[in-house]
Amino acid sequence: MPPHPRLLQADYAHDPLALLANRILEDADGQLPVLGQVLVLVPDLDAGPRLRRLLLERATEAGHAALLGPRVTRLSDWLAGFAIPDRRILDQAERELMLVEALRRHHTLFGKANLWALAESLLKLFDDMTRRRVGVSMDLQTFTDRLVQAYGSDDAFPSALGMEARLVHTLWHAWHEQLAAGGCLDRATADLLRLGASQASTDTGPVYLAGFPVLEVPEVEWLSGLAACRPVTVVVHGRGHAPAPRHPDATPSALLQNLGGNPDQALRCNSAYTRFLDTVFAGYSDGARDLAERAEAFLTTQAVSPANGRLVVYQADNAEQEARSVELQIRRWLLEGKQSLAVVTENRRLARRVRALLERAGIQIQDRGGWALSTTSAAALVERWLECMEEDFPYLALLDLLKSPFLVPEQRRESHLATVYRLERDVILHENVGRGLAAYQRRLEYRRHRLPGAAGAALQPVAELLEHLRQAAEPLQRFIGTENPPAEVLEALLHSLERLGASAALAEDAAGARVLQTLASLQRAAEEQETVLHWTELRSWMGTSLENTHFRPPVSGSPVVLTDLAQSVLGHYEALVLAGAERDHLPGNGGQSPFFNDAVRRDLGLPEGDAQCRERFYHFRRLLEAAPRVLVTCRREQDGEPVATSPWVESLQAFHQLAYGEGLDDHDLAWLVRSPEAEVVNRSAPLPTTESAPRPRAEAALLPRTLSASGYQQLMDCPYQFFAARLLHLAPPDAIREALEKSDYGERVHRCLEAFHKGVEGMPGPFGSPVTRANRDRAIAELEKIAEAAFADDLEDNFLHRGWLERWRRVIPAYIDWQLRRDAQWRVHSAEVSARREAADGPIIQGRLDRIDAAEGRIAVTDYKTGRVPSDADVLAGEAVQLPCYALLAEAETGMATEQVEYLELGKEKVKSRAVLEGDRLHTLKSAIDVRLSELFERLQSGAEVPAWGDEKTCGYCPMDGLCRRQAWHSEPQQETDSRHH
Template sequence: MTLRDTAPTLHTLPPGPDFLDRAAVFVLDAFAAAGCDPGQGWVIAPNLHLAGELRRAIARAAGRPILLPRCDTLVRLAAAQPLPPGCPDPLPDSARLLLLRQALAGRPWFHDRALWHVAAELLNLFDELTAHAVRLPGSAEDFVARLEAAYRLTASQPLAMEARLVHELWRVLSDDPRPDSAAAHALRLGALAESANRPLVVVCERPWEGAEAEFLAAYARHAPLTVIHPAERAAVAAPLPRVLAAAWPAARNGDGAGERSVPPLAERARAVAAELAAASGVVTAASQAEPEVDTAATPSPAAASRPSDAPLSDRLALIPARGREAEARAATAQVLAWLGEGRTRLALIAQDRLTARRVRALLERYGVRVADETGWKLSTARAATLTDSLLEVALGQAGRHRSEAGGGQGGAYHRDVLDLAKSPFALADWPAGRREAAATALEKAVARANVRTGLDRFRRALAQEAERLGREGAAPAPSAEEQALAAAQDLLARIEEAINRLGRRAAPLPEWIGRLTWALEGLAALEPLSGDAAGEALLTLLATRAEELAGETLPFTLADFRQWLDRECEAETFRDRTIVSPVVMTHLAAALLRPFDGALILGGDAEQLAPPRPESAYFNQTVRRELGLPAPDGAARLEADLSLLIATVPRVTVTWQEERDGEARLLAPPLDRLSLLHRLAWGDDLKRSPLGLPEAPPPATLADLPLVPLPAPLAQAAPVLTPGDLPEALTVSALADLVACPYRFFARRVLRLGEADEVAEGLDKAGYGELIHGVLERFHGAHPVIAALAPEAALAELQAAVDEAFRPVVGDHYLSIAWRLRWEARLTAYLDWQRQREAAGWRWQAGEQAFARALPLADGGVVTLKGRIDRIDVHPDEGTALFDYKLKRIDALKKALPEDVQLPAYGWMAAEGLAAQGLAEVGQAAYVALDDASVGQVSVEGDPAAAGLAQAERLARAYADMRAGTPLPAHGSLNACAWCEAAGLCRTPHRE
């Protein structure tokens, strides 16, 4: 049944900017014809936004103070209606989901991880089946009878496996005497229609069908009913609807021809151009000559050359952009231009959410905030991150890892623990700053110890850090670092207490909710959560579900509870209602019929502005057809919505990315057809060039808003230091930074903005190098001269050292065996090189030895150069040799040696320490290449002592200049900039 089969009074109004004002007049006339005051009547609107607009329009139409009617949605109006007598309370959707998930668990059809998702899909299908089969029942008994009749009818038909599964489970849930949400809605609509005693006016975007249409017919039998909706575009003689009807003709059904009865686009363009020209007395190019159809549209002429009789030239603009940033800037410029024109009600229709976020950020730079009606998923809020991290930590401690990187370690994953520790809602009972300091100390400790999982391991890492501070010398009072380590220990204790409150025993969902709330209380998070909008929404969700599921006894594991809570947070939408702005972010359906001054559609390409796709992953359209469910015409619905938007809003702009990542992207097909038709008829394809962003926020309408200054133009980064800013001691690596790029030295060594250490998820090359250093130090410490060993014995001893070093690493992460095999393939080559060294008279002296040397400065200051030498050899005639192990090929080392700083600096730095040990002067400094098939060395050419002194003098000059105020410019080479984490500060790669 459709609206045309019902008895209500029907009014169709041409769509336009004044549609609501004209509809308001009909509303008042309808109440006057019914002989009642408007305050005694009801008005139904498609959504609450439009209901508010309609109330204001009615007040304007009355022209005097009146008692306004109740304006609401049909869903809210029906929800306030009691169920028929004798009908039990409805079964909440959360309880239905629980029952269905348990029914699926007893059947070996789906994986355990998919059960919640499949259950949710089935519930949506069940609601459609119930609504389609039952329509509008007169009573609870009538509802049951209709449901039984529908089941018997469908059960007699042959069905595929998926459809049979849906149908059988629908029957299982339908046997429950409590009505589901769809059934309760139908019952309430029936009761509302039977008890109708006041006039009702319905304002809608399109005619109703199904149970809603039956409701209108039933209501009209008891009380006056008026329905108002926009006329179809083909039924309106005005120019704009005629153009839209020509571009998007409705398929003519009934003759079997369907779309085949629609003339070609070029023919429709000529016809509508001639029709409108005849009505206005203007002769167009399209009416004089048949245009050549060229689907490769070109940019439109300038605004001055647009045809004055083109209906859409000043109403619709299609703006292509190359990339997301270009689209965001074009959209921002358009919004600012509209605001500058005095337009105070603008809609951002966010088909592309990523671009919409960027537009919002750009607008905020100009002091324009955006009221977001679409909201965002609760799962993305920080409040939900807190509960997710807590549950992940508990699962990790119970041995259930989210990441396979857990490897051979058991316990909570370090990233989950750190996410929990960094949550602004956790440990609100601590003094300000204590939780942040504790989280930082914990992060540094686990990175230094390279511990991935396990609260006990994290405690040991913190204890090791405390021992290290103690070895460096204890102060009279605990230092800030020591206090942070103590706070980190307390933090772990609080987290463990919260985990214990959660427990591991399987329990019903209401009990899990209670445990989670108790655990959050243990973390002192309930009060800050209740003070946050998203946190309050989360707590309300938990309380609501606990009340709905009270009495449920089905046990679930902690992993099941986490999956359930994830789905609940994913389905819940959170909106910040505190922002009031002339710019509203919304979606297409919610923008229809609303009196906006301008509407901007973000993401008008074929991929994003497309008919809604079925979200079902398991039950496709074929299954729906077998179940007797109608297949909605998404393309026609999209065209109708776009038509209504363009007819209602005086300025509509569509932006889309015509190119992304080097690939072309097409305009949405409905808009592409409209563009082509408009070009064929009037020579204007509606495509426009983007506006440029203003240099400053426009005045007038933005004067009341806080202004954010634009960033200053980019300039060469060249900070100036004072003597107190410079570190008193430098490593050899810091000296290399200073030589490579002064600004890098400033960022890393003065500001200490180097990248923070992270836990290695597996063995990387840096960790591999540390292991090799340790292997060689232990091997040579036990066997300084391998000539005393047989080749087989030397290889066995070195292999034993390798096994000992790699055993815990391989046990923790089995992929590390690849690194061990890589080194084992070079053991023989290394021993051959070592024998050559010994044959030449060199002997291993020491390994991994630290040195430091003070360097006096011309202005009386001192800087200390320090570092660690990988290996020291001695020779009775040639002096001392310093070696630095490199996991590189010898060719690469030879290429980099002329610009090398480290090797000469090592020689100067270690000279005094070597003399104190009674060793000769440095006669050789070299890198040892360990990553070739044959091990070799690359030595500093010339006198190592002279090269080292040159580096010391360079450091002295540089320090004297910096202490005197010489700027530190960013002038690194291309190679230096390619691997510099400070590039985002100096902006060198981004300057033109």
């Protein structure tokens, strides 16, 4: 009979590491403090420091102040030290690529299935088969016969089974032929070879294994071989007898059975709490009594709930509330002085949110689970860059990319972000460009061309940034959407990241370095394969690799550990949160192989489909006793969809409800989560003060000498806006604004009308005679010809302008009809006139008048409006000052009296006179606004306040709202009606 390892078994309530520490010291009695020959093999190094602490505590009690050894290491690290035949071991990336190549050669076997997904499932199957030494006979018929038998099918050769058998058989052999041809080994084979090689090791004394809930047959055989030459001890955590395969004890029970049966030492626990949990989960036994019966029976033995003070459940309304509850409970426990806390969850999204909340509260944590590399900001940079390549720089991906912290060094970051801001505002928003690097560059040039002098030159950094992107993209561009050797494409990607300026920052960042390593390992893998991949296949491969590579941020010495179920296997804590207890995670539905049903898998010796579920149930049960205080959290809803609670949590709740008339809900925590007082605040930060509307004082030296009608209007609408824009120069000067406005629809319409009535150099027109019924059609045709010329612009992407041209064309007939009526009384005197009016005691008013008509020594002023028109009421009340101002300017320009001013609304297919001022009303208004402007300037010159008092309409369009902090005011501003209305 082969030698068996010695087995130590402890119920869930016991700490397996404490049991192990005691046993190591007992075994070494007489040799202490020297434990140098002792080897402890664990699945994860996180257990090492606690085991050493426990050993030292026990050794100190025995009179040894220090210990030499033992060696605590991961099983995989220890095995890696043993030599195996000199063959290259494939990494995951190379395995995937090699298998995809094999799949392509046998594409008739699987139709249109996704190659990468199929390769992933097949590799997992092949690993399972290799680790369990499941052979596939060379003869397909023999293999198929075995499957037919295992499926228990009466049909001699069912077609689906035939396909499955053929697929696995063919690819298994193709895969192994390819490995042999390349002189390679896959990792599972290498692990088996190393297990064998390690048995001959002579430099190891006693070996202890802990934290392995599952050991396969080859590993059990390896332990037997190891035990032949030295003492080998295995710690099994959990019960040795399971009443049914779906029971949480099934996992440790199977382990004990595989290892040879009865434990040499067993620590039992018969506490009321353990019995409570056992009774709840007895429902997962065959032939168990129903829940109500069990609850009733339990109550007769235990009048007070043993869960009181030990186990609570919190059901959150949503994900954020759940994360907050975890953060809050951890803070409460820390305030109680607890030193060893754990948050255990399979939900990495929740884990990241909890981590962020705890860090916001100033609590650093040991994040043992880490996260998929694909979710790091370093991987996001690469993803955004690839999106930019594939979709020609869509603006959202582009801005994300440019705002990435990896793009420029810290010292240049501020000026870089200012350049990105200009790109966003000036090109993407104002020029309305959504994608296309060439389009961004073209529109930027167009904008610079329109802007005067320094303002245009200020856009030079944006031009340089776009050119930098173009040059960085060059190495990669030709590969997009085509088939190429993947090594070449990956080299080009790394080269383009270098040119982009991101490589150095990525290399200095822990996650960034992992991303670069992953890309480099894909490149190495690709160099070994003579294959070509289409761009989309390569993207899938890169995406899967970044998704499957885990990144663990540096671990601090915090008392709080964030971990997943498997990594918590040797943990024992003062308090614990089991978070994310929803059906999707506990048990979850992952890990199911698409190949073979359970009967076949059992026959072949492969893990059954629900193996992952069973192992999770074991961890769940174990964790309920891994701390004297346990909180289980879950949520009711996610993104508006209801979320099912884990059936294991429902069993606990229902049992407790039936036995003790209440669930396990934590009402205190529920109350705290809803209390704003429990939110983390930065108490050192000053409290926000309640604010009033600002009322700075004007300085005479800052007052402009000239003022446009729109400046006057701004002063009326909100003096603070006027102050910020025109005294502090925080808005573009009129010259720049006007230059830019030339690009819009309205300005082009103005140019058409100027060309029609007075002529513009280089354009058709002028029409040259009054419009009559007889020449109406000719006038329309002439204006249409002018419109064609005005809207054609070779600097533009013409899509937008074609739309504008169509819009204007529909207005032209109505305009000509209006002009026909107008010509009955007036003749066009001048168009697009720049006028000034000097005043003895006020600023110079200036403006550009769209059109002045004249008749019999009098004039009429028309202002064309293609957009919003001030209301008649505002104009009549003197609130809208533009028309009276224009009347004053026109008089100054022509020396004639203004008889009428009006807006001409050039709306959709209609043309209409609006806010017509004439006669006495015009005369009164223009005098009043003239006097008021003088008085206002006089007051400003003597340092009057310039309060912020914009109304809803004004504030809605105001670029200064961030400056006046409108949102933070605690009361509405008081408008000083006496200064507004003279």
